[in-house]
Amino acid sequence: MGLLVKGKPLSWEETKELADYIREHGIVQFINLMKKMQDRSYEVLKWGDEIEYLLLKFDHDKKKVYVHCKTQEYLEKLANHSCKFDMPVTFHEEYGSFQIESSPNKPFLDDFEELNHVIRDMRHRRKELLLQMDTSSETVLTLTNFPRLGCPDFCWPPAQPSPDGNVSQSLFFPDECINPHPRFPNLTRNIRQRRGKKVTLAIAESFD
Numbered sequence: 001m002g003l004l005v006k007g008k009p010l011s012w013e014e015t016k017e018l019a020d021y022i023r024e025h026g027i028v029q030f031i032n033l034m035k036k037m038q039d040r041s042y043e044v045l046k047w048g049d050e051i052e053y054l055l056l057k058f059d060h061d062k063k064k065v066y067v068h069c070k071t072q073e074y075l076e077k078l079a080n081h082s083c084k085f086d087m088p089v090t091f092h093e094e095y096g097s098f099q100i101e102s103s104p105n106k107p108f109l110d111d112f113e114e115l116n117h118v119i120r121d122m123r124h125r126r127k128e129l130l131l132q133m134d135t136s137s138e139t140v141l142t143l144t145n146f147p148r149l150g151c152p153d154f155c156w157p158p159a160q161p162s163p164d165g166n167v168s169q170s171l172f173f174p175d176e177c178i179n180p181h182p183r184f185p186n187l188t189r190n191i192r193q194r195r196g197k198k199v200t201l202a203i204a205e206s207f208d
């Protein structure tokens with residue numbers, strides 16, 4: 001996820017009025033940067049990775065698993081504690097209020113020796129996050145998405161979709177599962193308003 005700053009995002013109607021300005025100056029900035037950088041050479045290749053974690057909560061009595069909408073709480077804990085490992089890491093917000101993104105605190109360089117650090121860094125980031133959790137009932141998952149996402153009763157704390165709300169208007173996905181940072185609800189609302197309808201993904205049924 002890109003840089004997040006606090007502020008008031010523009011609505012779709014406000015954005016439309018500035019669309020031509022944004023397009024023009026985006027091109028101008030690209031050309032200026034290209035001219036500034038075109039003679040650079042012998043640069044060290046810097047690279048890295050990012051991992052998105054799903055936060056999960058277990059209800060052992062009911063034998064159920066939920067996505068746990070506690071991103072803000074865990075990010076505050078991570079920001080206010082000392083790293084337990086020798087490879088400092090960075091944690092970021094993501095679209096879901098049950099997601100956290102992690103990346104190395106500094107980039108890897110163009111040296112084969114650096115490849116030896118990648119998996120170790122990934123393991124340390126996962127351990128660092130798990131240290132903030134009650135692992136008897138909480139954990140993290142690194143699948144593309146939670147298998148029950150959108151099914152009834154898939155999130156904790158419990159929340160219901162709001163088809164008549166002012167953000168996603170989803171039939172399946174509660175607005176409480178969207179990160180409360182202003183960027184994300186506004187992005188969701190603007191996509192819907194730009195399209196003139198909700199995002200719909202229909203899957204054809206197949207019968208044997």
